[in-house]
Amino acid sequence: MKPLPFYDVLDVLIKPSSLGAGTAQRFQQEKYFIFALTPQQVREVCISRDFLPGGRRDYMVQIQLRFCLSETSCPQEDNYPNSLCIKVNGKLFPLPGHAPPPKNGVEQKRPGRPLNITSLVRLSSAVPNQISITWAPEIGKTYSMSVYLVRQLTSPLLLQRLRMKGIRNPDHSRALIKEKLTADPDSEVATTSLRVSLMCPLGKMRLKVPCRAVTCCHLQCFDAALYLQMNEKKPSWICPVCDKKATYESLIIDGLFLEILNDCNDVDEIKFQEDGTWCPMRPKKEAHKLQAPVPKLLSCAAVPASVPVRHTAPSDSGVKKADVIDLTADSSDEEESDPPLKKRCVYMTKTSPFDHSVLAYQPPSVRMPPVQVASLDPYQLSSTLSSTLADYAVPFHPSTLASIPTDMQSLDLFTLIQADSQVRAQLHAP
Numbered sequence: 001m002k003p004l005p006f007y008d009v010l011d012v013l014i015k016p017s018s019l020g021a022g023t024a025q026r027f028q029q030e031k032y033f034i035f036a037l038t039p040q041q042v043r044e045v046c047i048s049r050d051f052l053p054g055g056r057r058d059y060m061v062q063i064q065l066r067f068c069l070s071e072t073s074c075p076q077e078d079n080y081p082n083s084l085c086i087k088v089n090g091k092l093f094p095l096p097g098h099a100p101p102p103k104n105g106v107e108q109k110r111p112g113r114p115l116n117i118t119s120l121v122r123l124s125s126a127v128p129n130q131i132s133i134t135w136a137p138e139i140g141k142t143y144s145m146s147v148y149l150v151r152q153l154t155s156p157l158l159l160q161r162l163r164m165k166g167i168r169n170p171d172h173s174r175a176l177i178k179e180k181l182t183a184d185p186d187s188e189v190a191t192t193s194l195r196v197s198l199m200c201p202l203g204k205m206r207l208k209v210p211c212r213a214v215t216c217c218h219l220q221c222f223d224a225a226l227y228l229q230m231n232e233k234k235p236s237w238i239c240p241v242c243d244k245k246a247t248y249e250s251l252i253i254d255g256l257f258l259e260i261l262n263d264c265n266d267v268d269e270i271k272f273q274e275d276g277t278w279c280p281m282r283p284k285k286e287a288h289k290l291q292a293p294v295p296k297l298l299s300c301a302a303v304p305a306s307v308p309v310r311h312t313a314p315s316d317s318g319v320k321k322a323d324v325i326d327l328t329a330d331s332s333d334e335e336e337s338d339p340p341l342k343k344r345c346v347y348m349t350k351t352s353p354f355d356h357s358v359l360a361y362q363p364p365s366v367r368m369p370p371v372q373v374a375s376l377d378p379y380q381l382s383s384t385l386s387s388t389l390a391d392y393a394v395p396f397h398p399s400t401l402a403s404i405p406t407d408m409q410s411l412d413l414f415t416l417i418q419a420d421s422q423v424r425a426q427l428h429a430p
Contacts, residue, residue, distance in 0.1 A: 001068050002075035004114060005158060005248035006232060007150040011041060013063065014147035018070050019081065019135065028083065028136055033145070036128040037121075041149055045123055048151075057119065064150045065115040065131070070142040078112030081135035081143045088120035088131055113235075155228035159209065162224055162251060170256035174276035176219065181274045194219065194272040195281065198261065201240045202226045206268065210257035213239055213246035219272070221257050 001016065003009070013035045020029060037045075048060035065086070068076035086093040096113060121129050133145060181194060200207050200223040210221035220241045231237055231248075239246035260270060260278060267280040 001066055001146060002077050004150075006153045006235070007062075007064065007114070007148075008153060009148050009150050010044070010061070011149040012146070013037075013149055014145070016068075016144045016146040019133065019143045019145060020137070028134055030132065030134045033131045033133070033147070034128050035131075035147055037123070037125055039125045042123050042125055044149075045118065059116075059118045060152050062116045062150055062152060063118045063121050064148045065117050065145065066148070067112060067143055067145050070144045078114060079143070080110050080112045082138060083134075083136035084110070085134040086115070086117075086131065087134075088117050089122060089129055090132075091120050093117055093120060155225070155232045158228050158248065159225055162211070162228075162248075162253065163209075165252075167255045167258060168252045170254075170259060173219065173254055173256035177272045177276050178274065180219075181272070192274055196220055196270055196272065198257075198264075198268050198270065200226055202230065207257065207261055210254045210261065211251050212241070212254065213244075213250040214252055215250055216242055216244065216246065218242055221254050224251065224253065227251075 014033055017033065019031055044061045045059060045063070050058045050060070052058055066078055067081065067084070068079050080095075084095065086095070093115065095110065096115070097110065117131075131147070135143070177194065181192065196219050198207055199205065201220070202222055203226045205223070205226075207221060207223050209224040211224040211227070212218070212221050216239055218241055222240050227240070227246075228248075237245060237247050264270070264280050267282060269281040270278045271281050272278050
């Protein structure tokens, strides 16, 4: 059988054995096989056991069952018979995955893969194990089965082995480039350069370990680590560039691309010339960058008289809102409407006969200017306030003593305060 990249064969428990010639005499056929484990094999399986959540167990050293066609011309890949049913020590073994749906009334075959039957095997050297296989025979086809003791490998380990195989000489890739760019005398179009990407077609990321199969005719490489990880989950071994078979044994690390990746860290594409040399393909920078014009805000002073301006009152949080300019208003509407009234300050009049309860309005132009008093001495402060009050257009005149009622003018408030103090002293005396 064809070797599997992710498994190392430790021992052969059952050599490839034929299931029998395909005949149409019976609908189904059944065959039994028996094998036993040695103490050393049992020990290796038990040591590699790993307990998973949910009571499941996983083994790095596994007992593997495989099926293939009985052909000796070349190594055969895994291939299941029709209507396959497997029992290990009397327990039914579930086949992985699902069979494709029937097409045109014909049952489709399940894709062949190795079967891990370790969980159903008796891990003891004293008790043998029995395998029962039931299948539907096919005319002209004969299948074989075999059982192996294998060790499961990981993609990082396979990558390490690929590196140990060595890096292909860059001259091989240069010769391939010259061959592709050599002018064909029978062709009217001559190719003088060849562009190649440094991005992996699998992960759309920059290549780290550039590799390709020796059977591929293209120069484009893919990342070896991503390719091995993909086949570890679902083995297909198909080249992501040309969609042809790219087995693990045929993979090579390209030395020329490895040199290019080490020399150029900021480019994603290169161009090969006819002589095998290369140059990086950098994106062309635009000479002039087009920028969208930024609209300018009109200030209050620059607003023309024909444009009405609407002022918004400040919010309670103390943040002033921006002025809103209504450019859609018609100038004729503004002429018809009266201008808004200005706020007026409140002041007291002296000559008004109702000076005790009447408030009048003062124009905003008559206001006291702000006075800086933090750095003034008392004398300067007094003179400043006097000059400021003198400039005030309509000074405030307090009510005179004549406005106080006559019955209140004859009261001696000082005498009343002294009498009240004497009464309190007598009350608190012992």
